[in-house]
Amino acid sequence: MKIVLIGHGMVGHKFLESLAETGMTGVEVTVLCEEPRPAYDRVHLSAFFSGTSADELSLVEPGFFERTGFTLRLAARAASVDRRIRTVTTADGEVLTYDKLVLATGSNPFVPQVSGRDRDHCFVYRTIEDLEAMQASGAKSKTGVVVGGGLLGLECAKALRDMGLETHVVEFAPRLMAVQVDEGGGRVLRAKIEELGVQVHTGRNTQEITDGARARHRMVFADGTWLETDMIVFSAGIRPRDELARQSLLAIGPRGGVAIDSACRTSDHDVYAIGECASWNEQTFGLVAPGYDMARVAARHIAGETDAAFVGADMSTKLKLMGVDVASIGDAHGKTPHSRTCQYVDERRQVYKKIVISEDGKQLLGAVLIGDASEYGTLLQMALNGITLPDDPEFLIFPSSDGKAKPGLGVEALPDTAQICSCNNVTKGGICEAVGNGACTIAEMKACTKAGATCGGCVPLVTQVMKAEMARRGMAVNNHICEHFAYSRQEIYHLVRVGQIKSFEDLLAKHGKGMGCDICKPVAASVFASCWNEFVLKKELASLQDSNDYFLGNIQKDGTYSVVPRMPGGEVTPDGLIAVGQVAKKYGLYTKVTGGARVDMFGARVEQLPLIWEELIAAGFESGHAYGKSLRTVKSCVGSTWCRYGVQDSVGLAVELENRYKGLRAPHKIKFGVSGCTRECAEAQGKDIGIIATEKGWNLYICGNGGMKPRHAELFASDLTKEELVRMIDRVLMFYVRTADRLQRTSIWRENLEGGLDYLKDVLQKDSLGLCAELESQMQNVVNTYQCEWKAAVTDPETRKRFRSFVNSDQADENVLFVEERGQIRPARADERGPASARVIPIRQAA
DSSP: OEEEEEOOSHHHHHHHHHHHHTTOOSOEEEEEOOSSSOOBOSTTGGGGGGTOOHHHHBOOOTTHHHHHOOEEETTOOEEEEETTTTEEEETTSOEEEOSEEEEOOOEEEOOOOOBTTTSTTEEESSSHHHHHHHHHHHTTOSEEEEEOOSHHHHHHHHHHHHTTOEEEEEESSSSTTTTTOOHHHHHHHHHHHHHTTOEEEESOOEEEEEEOSSSSEEEEETTSOEEEESEEEEOSOEEEOOHHHHHTTOOBOTTSSEEEOTTSBOSSTTEEEOGGGEEETTBOOOSHHHHHHHHHHHHHHHTTOTTOOOOOOOOOEEEEETTEEEEEEESTTOOSTTOEEEEEEETTTTEEEEEEEOTTSOOEEEEEEESOOTTHHHHHHHHHHTOOOOSSGGGGTSOOSSSOOOOOOOGGGSOTTOEEETTTTEEHHHHHHHHHTTOOSHHHHHHHHOTTSSSOTTHHHHHHHHHHHHHHTTOOOOOOSBTTBSSOHHHHHHHHHHHTOOSHHHHHHHHOOSSOOTTHHHHHHHHHHHHHOOOTTSHHHHTTSOHHHHHTSEEOTTSOEEEOBOOGGGOOOHHHHHHHHHHHHHHTOEEEEOTTSSEEEEEEOGGGHHHHHHHHHHTTOOBOOTTSSBEEEEEEOOHHHHOSSOOSOHHHHHHHHHHHHTTOBOSSOEEEEEESSTTOTTOGGGSSEEEEEETTEEEEEESOBOSSSOBOOEEEEEEEOHHHHHHHHHHHHHHHHHHOOTTOOHHHHHHTSTTHHHHHHHHHTSOTTSOHHHHHHHHHHHHHTOOOHHHHHHTOHHHHTTOSSBTTBOOOOTTOOEEEETTEEEEOOGGGSSTTSSOEEOOOOOO
16 A cells, blocks of 8 residues: 655654554655654754754654654655546645645644745744854844744743843734633733733734834834834744645635545545644644544555544643643633633632533533642643533632641542643543553653653643552552652752751661661761761761772772872863873873863772872862762863853863762762753763853853763753853752652652753752752852861871772782773783783882
């Protein structure tokens, strides 16, 4: 069977994935994509302005087309369809035959028929090419206007604001998001958007766009008023791209779009239409979730599953628009006859909530949530599954005044068919099945079911379902660190902090049992260091450390240790380099420049460590903490000091940050990167903490990782002053230290955090938990109590005694053997240790 797919957007690619999942054989699939790149994530398109690249927005897994055998043709526009002979002709004149044709042509942005709409520096907000053009224009502009105050319009306004432009939103309707939000919600939403620095103009009908007196354009409105701006972006809705269907005489819906049946077939049953270009039951859908449903149905139907059917879609949405929670469920406007509403308005906190209930008070018909959408998951499931409301349904949204818990919905009440993730059509039953197959963390659940992997709004509910199913199956739902402590690492941290506990014996006596083990002891050691920052080899703490911390160096495969002096920001003087070279040469060490921009010395025997440290300390160096779960390095480029592209002093900031956080112990190692401009030479967006210079200050990225499972860091805050940046990093790191699990990198911590990045912003920027001052104070205590661990070790006679190969002898370990390679030493292999081995370099005692 030959299948031609026209369009390779989000819905088109979901069709390909679904077709591959059917296991259908003997199929030849050709994809015509008129854009120059494969499918990418339009839902998060505004992230492009925050530094996310086009490649990172891609939805195509590496090797997808090679694995499936499907053929993708980029920059290939379909010009016409001849249904009689079943052919598609491209703009280049190529003719493709098909047995089944799938239209996934999407939609076009609606641009009002306004005189001057085609002037230079007027754009639509649809493709990456559009965004690149906007970015180029924004660099030459001071003000920007978005025409359209709906979902896309507000997303676009955020993009303009992120570019540093004075931003305006012009909307024809009397309120923002008129489709999803009622009048009361619109007032609160407008106030919150204006509070963020965006000027809102509602009820404005643009008549023409002419030359401006003080800016490029003047927008003239029907009431005679005008607004001047340097760039204009039209984001006033979409229209189905149904031109191919009209040309080939397929039936068209009354509001446009290709008319389809429940199998997503058009009036020609060999032609399917899916996504925004399709009209089902005289209705078009502008959200991705219904398009995904259509894609799955079309793929299954083509594969022979004749019962596959599209039965409509829930248009409920939950979004974070410019940092503002906005949610709409079902009949948000209360249009159902005899329905009743309950409203809650808090103008001080700018929160608006409304539920629409049936006449008998038993069923939830709709809801609107602005400013706080924490009840969205519960309300959505009640509406979708027809779950009977509690006796006092108003308290689902009203704050509790009597101390009682708000009425909620236990996940046990949901049927297995309840859709938990609408983006990827994951039901409660699918999540429960995944638990049975071993998925017991959010990261594992995302990987095997894709629940929560698209917009992320369902993650809290996915977590609840997952844990409830684990409990039902008798699986351990707790996250106890070991059999000696019935607590998570986070709980251990709070017990230590609140109880002022400073020894393992005290912790064990108060909150544990038994003697402890090699899991809980290092956890306790790390928590003690994070809280009190005492010397890790202090008598009562030393036995808790793992081998690397116990010897303040990384043990290598042959039993020797590496020595890594700190070089803040990668900056080192010529005299410092000479001193390092002299130490390495004196003790016969292998040297290598690390990826973190400092010098690593390998091959030190345990009894040599204090001697090496003393010489490095005398030369002005400190411990680099390469052995600890702590700050490792702050990588930087040379920034504005030397580079002609640099806009800020990245080296100076890197040095300052490394010296500030060098004593912090954490659940796992931490790496920073500081780039002096957007060229990103320090690779900051692959670090736990990444900082990129802007003309106005610094952008802060968090929770990146370039290791075994790379993760792009996310933009956390923009255009910060240095003081604001330091405060924000203090909060992020200390909150991570307080809440992460044992040996959990920041990237995994972020992936498993309910509420994700938005939750972190609420807690650490808006101070929703009232913790920020405390987090800053605790970090300052770590800074104030810093001490170089090498110096503390070499100046304490009792500590020095443990640096020996044998407890009853000062003799060196004769089993440590090296061979020469490329002018340096390396550990001898097993076959090189006998008489016929390569030349063995003798080990000499240090002077």
